[in-house]
Amino acid sequence: xxxxTQTPRYLIKTRGQQVTLxxxxxxxxxxxxxxxxxxxxGLQFLFEYFSETQRNKGNFPGRFSGRxxxxxxxxxxxxxxxxxxxxxxxxxxxxxxxxxxxxxxxPGTRLTVT
Amino acid sequence: GENVEQHPSTLSVQEGDSxxxxxxxxxxxxxxxxxxxxxxxxxxxxxxxxRSNVGEKKDQRIAVTLNKTAKHxxxxxxxxxxxxxxVYFCAASGRDSNYQLIWGAGTKLIIKP
Numbered sequence: 001x002x003x004x005t006q007t008p009r010y011l012i013k014t015r016g017q018q019v020t021l022x023x024x025x026x027x028x029x030x031x032x033x034x035x036x037x038x039x040x041x042g043l044q045f046l047f048e049y050f051s052e053t054q055r056n057k058g059n060f061p062g063r064f065s066g067r068x069x070x071x072x073x074x075x076x077x078x079x080x081x082x083x084x085x086x087x088x089x090x091x092x093x094x095x096x097x098x099x100x101x102x103x104x105x106x107p108g109t110r111l112t113v114t
Numbered sequence: 115g116e117n118v119e120q121h122p123s124t125l126s127v128q129e130g131d132s133x134x135x136x137x138x139x140x141x142x143x144x145x146x147x148x149x150x151x152x153x154x155x156x157x158x159x160x161x162x163x164x165r166s167n168v169g170e171k172k173d174q175r176i177a178v179t180l181n182k183t184a185k186h187x188x189x190x191x192x193x194x195x196x197x198x199x200x201v202y203f204c205a206a207s208g209r210d211s212n213y214q215l216i217w218g219a220g221t222k223l224i225i226k227p
Contacts, residue, residue, distance in 0.1 A: 004157070033214075041219060042120075042203060042217040042218055042219040042220050043158070043203065043205075043215075043217040044217075045214055045216075045217075048214065056212055058214075090157050090158070098213055099146050099148075099205075099207035099211075099213050099215045100146055100207070102148075102160050102163075103160070103215070104159075105156075105157025105158050105159065106157050107155065107156055107157050108157055
């Protein structure tokens, strides 16, 4: 069974631009969560989508948004990029919504904002 | 809201020795505590988890203990091997976090040959 895939793996953008990251979950998984990972900060939860609906949202500004398609693939968008948005963005999929279901992570997209 | 603190941030142990990583949480209603291992260039991977109705769980060289009264849980790795070198994250889930995982900051485990 194929794992979680994220594209692109690396991205360099300049301040003020916007970016879209993509995540394809494991086949059959309906929940996709997004995290921001920065050194020393652990994983910060962005949002979770389940069956095309946002189920939970973390404490991030409105510049961060996401969506999920009918095939469970998900995208996240960051508008008006700031230097502080430089991070590894991880996507995780699980069968159903909720922490009790094991999350399977992709390798992440490394975003650098200059 | 829920807060999870993890210590130490870096741990260096001799190959064959044991390693212990500790986490404390703030929400007394938290009921699920997973541990993830992240190797270089990869996303985190679940290695063991424990629920609030259990005090200890073992899986070969890995064990997790939970003290609900003190609100802390620990990861124990015995007979460490070079492939144990990685960053380890604890997490907790409960009512205060709307049942989403709240993560510790991570521990970089270095196994010295």
